[in-house]
Amino acid sequence: MAVFTAVTDTQLAHWLRHYDLGEAVDFRGIQSGIENSNFFLTTTRGDYVLTIFEKLTAGQLPFYLDLMRHLAAHKVPVPDPMPRDDGALFGLLHGKPAAIVTRLEGAPELAPREEHCVEVGQMLARMHLAGRDFPNHQPNLRSLNWWRETVPEVLPFLTGPQRELLSTELAHQQAFFASDDYAALPEGPCHCDLFRDNVLFAHAAPESGHDVRLGGFFDFYFAGCDKWLFDVAVTVNDWCADLTTGALDMPRVEAMLRAYQTVRPFTAQENRHWGDMLRAGAYRFWVSRLYDFYMPRAAEMLKPHDPGHFERILRERLSGVALPGIHTPCN
Template identity: 55%
Template sequence: MAVFTEVSLKEATAFFKTLDLGRLKSLKGCAGGIENTNYFADTDQGQYVLTLFERLSFEQLPFYLHLMKHLAERGIPVPDPAGDKNGDILHQLKGKPAAVVNRLAGHSQLAPETAHCAAVGAMLARMHLAGRDFKRSQPNLRGLEWWNQTVPLILPHLDEAQRVLLGSELAFQNHIQASPAYNSLPSGPIHADLFRDNVMFEGEKLTGFFDFYFAGCDRFIYDISVCLNDWCVDLTSGAHIASRAQAFLAAYESQRPLTAQERQLLPAMLRGAAMRFWISRVWDFFLPREAAVLQPHDPSHFERILKQRVQHPLVL
């Protein structure tokens, strides 16, 4: 989350009135994240998150919002977009696409234990199953095509060893994704960004997934890999933590068993997921957009994870 577009209390009050969500009492900009403008908004009826979309278009956004609505209706704890009197859940504020969702209870667990990893694994599998009958389709916009387009833009900001590593990995991922085994992998709507700060807990109870604005239709094993690269690694070294990964995968498979092809390609997908976030963090660090509140992430973190995944492949 970040603040690129300033919204006054007066402007937000008038906006919330059109959604019949009660009288706005407070509005506070959110400092985390890097993609959209976000505010915490409290009314006399509840707590909400107001989002103004800075990169996603009016044409792209219905996929994300209706996916959240679809999952919420099927019992997955995700933010539920608020509709206006006509039932529309995509709005406009200050010339930008906008949405309001309920604010989930709990807090992010930034130092997860095995129980938290297991809870995320089980809920991710439930989410994948719940999304199978979602009618809308949109590709993962931060997938292979975006990797190929973005790598040339960031290479000037890397040293020689980094350029060699990134070029080699990108070639490997292009090879993998052209294979019959990859194209036979189970797929559907995925979150694609389910990091520790995008999940809420009360103690060990998972209370929700949020920030679906990188979601798209892609391979389920890629979604799993994104999670394993965040929830189940040492943040200092990027090294794999086996106990957490085992808990995550066992819980996931209690809801949706992995196929033989998914097991085979998991090491490659872990590398691809690490590379994707290394690319985006280099891009955001060296080519940032101006924002009133912005906290770019350290690109070297996912460089370390990629090196770990190449040197020490996960064996199931």
């Protein structure tokens, strides 16, 4: 993520005294994202990621770290938080919560093919099912309540058609969230930000017979308890969309949804509201990118994303997107 908080070699050495991870060999900032300060850390014991949380509080952080530990214990490939000498999964660095997690193998695939979508779809469903017995609960902090608070702040910066779209879609989503069908949608811990740059792929072993191998999911710091369908919609909106037009590439959509539903079939309500949830996923990121674009924070390495991308996606989804003939309702 963008580096908001710098860490010197001396500060790092002092911080590592709280861990049984050996001595630092290499340490450098990660130059992407806009929420936390992340650093690649290599020690004499292995490869890790150090994160300083710029907005999350010490009270919120246990949900994310405990969720990653839970998923890792259930064989879902995610970063595993490293305990400190006192057993805690985080401490304070520069007065801000900070943690060290294992570094996953592989690199992002920014031009995904159908086979990548299959791997992501299957693992996303496995992650959802693995989270069913996770005992902690925290809502998705970038859901409807946050939209209601944030939309009035960004409206003054927009054109008339943009203001109209932002307001009318908020009204639509409020009605959807208040419906009985929405209440019936299955839910649990969700990643809520599973874009293609938050998934790693590693080289597959020649004897495996597969072209790709999933390295894992990371960056769980937008995770929250939400409808599983929302998590799928957010993922499809990124992995299966044309980055220029926002239009869905239906072969990739079908590959991902088929793979997901081999593990967890959609319910009747999920089938019925697929289009509404694609719109919700697009809306969430349009609002957040508008906020980050028009109200930026100072940082050493900060690259706000283009909010127009998710405006285009939302307008595309308003035309209506049906499931591609693969729904298998289980109730």
